[in-house]
Amino acid sequence: MPAPLFIPKTSAELRAERDEVEREMLPYTVAMLRRLRHAGDATFREEALLDRYESLSWLIDGYIDG
Numbered sequence: 001m002p003a004p005l006f007i008p009k010t011s012a013e014l015r016a017e018r019d020e021v022e023r024e025m026l027p028y029t030v031a032m033l034r035r036l037r038h039a040g041d042a043t044f045r046e047e048a049l050l051d052r053y054e055s056l057s058w059l060i061d062g063y064i065d066g
Helices: 011-025 030-039 044-061
Strands: none
Touching (some): 011 030, 011 044, 030 044
């Protein structure tokens, strides 16, 4: 039987990962990347970072703000 595809993490570990994603976004903010995505001007990397940020936010907080 194959191993699970996920590793359980604490909320503190997830928050640290989300903080790292925010650092990778610099010089942009989450709001700026959302505007770029809405306008259709976000690059693949920018979209991937924003998707990761929103996924982590949902795991931590149970919802996505914005």
